[in-house]
Amino acid sequence: MLIEGFHYFTTPVPRAQRKLGYLRESVLLMSRSRRCRAAWADHLDAARSATRQSCADLVRRRTAVILGSGLLDDVPLDDLAQRFARVILVDMVHLWPARWAARRYANVTLQVLDLSGCVSWLRGEGERCADPLSVFDRDDIDFVVSANCLSQLPILPLDWFEARNRPPPSDLGRSIVAGHLEGLSRLQARVCLIADTGQVTDDREGHVIERLDLLHGITLPDPDRSWIWEIAPFGEVGRHRRERHHVQAHLDWRS
Template sequence: MLREAFEYLTTPCPPLARRYGYLAEAVALGARHRRQRRAWAPHVDACRRFVQEAAERAPRGGRALVAGSGLLIEVPLPLLAERFGEVVLVDMVHTHTARLQARRHPNVRLLTLDVTGALAPLDTALSDGSPLPLPSPPNLPGERFAFALSCNLLSQLPLLPLDAIDRKAPNTPEAERDRFARTLAQTHRSWLSRIAEQATLFTDTESLWMESGAVQERETSLWGLDLPSPDRAWDWDIAPAPEENRWRSLRHRVGAWFNLATPTEP
């Protein structure tokens, strides 16, 4: 607990990201990884193998982007830094661990950014009661990226904004909430295709609650987004019992795509 408190107090973070829970989420994720390092190891290995294979499909040199770089648990940063001329790590929060890793590579740059472009307009809308905004992902400066990786981000994009909507505008119709979440996911895929020659993505696609080795509940994580069959897939035991539930374990199904080049308009 002392480590988490220190990280929360000392990690640089934009005020809006702190208020909406992005810093707390990053700190909690790091703590969970430390507790569940062994359970997560097959997932982490699968992610790193997939990213290596995906990066090898892109030409050497040029620019690479990692959206949702987070704690860099799943990202083989030395490999990307060696293969590409510039690597841009994009997230709402860059932890001390991630900053230390980035400093080891002179061609790696950190960019603190909301990739949806929706958070600041949402904050305004929730303050003045206006309709939920449409996402407007940012145009990033410089030449088009040769390679862009969305790193376990797609399923997560709507979660903290939806929490804020539930807190600050609890009477928002369910259909409006669902449309907002679905549009965030759809626009993220389109944005990746727009900014990069190769739009690579991995994300959890289902959440499974397991008990005694059997699936008790399952829920899709794709917010209605229609994706082709993944190029690679694996399971991630993200919260073995009793991490979240005394009796049940939480398992994520993960899908990975080498190149979602064709944009899907929201």
Template sequence: MLEEAWHYLGTRAASPAARRLGYVREAAALETRHRRCRDAWQPHIQATRAALLTSADRLETAGGTALIVGGGIARDLPLADLLTRFQQVVLLDIVFSRATRRLARRWPGRVGCCYWDVTGTVEWLAERRRIPPDVLVSRPSHPELSAKPAWVASVNCLMQLPLMPIAWLAASGAAEQHLEAFGQRLVEAHLDWLTAWQVPCCLITEVCDTTYDATGQRLSGNDYQPLLARLPATASLAAQWEWSISPPGESAGGGSDSLNVEVWEF
């Protein structure tokens, strides 16, 4: 509890609305969970870093700006290595941890933190607590950067985008079927948002999850693969791996949870 409180106090949010919806609390919990699950998460972190560097190396020319969505907790980002390939790296997220802000200060003028609600819906939700109109959901805006990025990466955040908005709306009694449709639209809108940059993109995301009991027997699972139908026809699968996100002992009852992660380039 004390560790999570320390992370909570050190996390900065894009707006009071983001804090109200629970993004700061969630980021603090994630930081604390990372320490508990460090060994189990390390293969995933290493694979994420390797995938980003491989994608960046495919660019025809080095330099310019890299934009990384989901950079608020940068433990899975190879910043030092990316700076050998880009002149500047912009981290974009709705919250930034103390550790990430400290990390960015190592490279003044070259690494920046851009506070941004990539869904474009958080202010609406905080004020009205009802599902936003389709036009707002489907057209999240791009931040104004000093230069158009040469490469954009969305890192381990695509399927997370609906979670906090849906939790916020569920507490007000919104119908489950409406929440599911809303969440799907947020995921699809993010894929459109990435494509709209019209630059090479790297998407790292979970595509399914599985829950096991203490004996290793499968209890349940969810398949998110159909949501990727929104990817451009030119998108190609570059890598995939399993992430033990809740190793045995982390979940109640001694069970565990895993995610299947894929890397797509387009």
């Protein structure tokens, strides 16, 4: 709790991100990742390995962009900082551990950006941004990773409507997911997509209690790699329940 409070009160975050819950979600994710370190280890290894392989054959290595860089747990930052002239870490919130890690490299910078395209709209400051990724459609960017953020993008925009007892525009979740995938497809760079697609909750007897589609009806093509992420082992959300996510990695999304 003390650690969470420290991050909550000291992380430099614009008021909007704080009010919309992005800081709270990041701090909760950090706490869970620390509690579930052992259960998450294979998933984090698999994601880092997919990122490394995705960029291994690139001839030009100027700028790499990591979307949803978060805590950097699934980001092989050391490799990327050595392989690329510049690395840009993109998220709504950069907690201290990510800030400290980035400071170790002269070629790593942080960028705050709303990848859902919804934040200004929810604050009444204009329309939804149709293509938040267009800023990365630049000739000097050779590699883009969507690092396990796809399923997260609709969550807080949908919560915003729920908290106000207002129905969200139909298909809001689906259109955010589709928008991210389309935005990735339009980029000139090599794109590595790592995304959790579904959640299965089961009990200690192996009975499935619940299945959730995390991508709002969108099915990804066959992946290059897939694995299970035990996101909440027994004891994390209930003594006799655990939650596991299916994760897919597409090493060259546009192909």
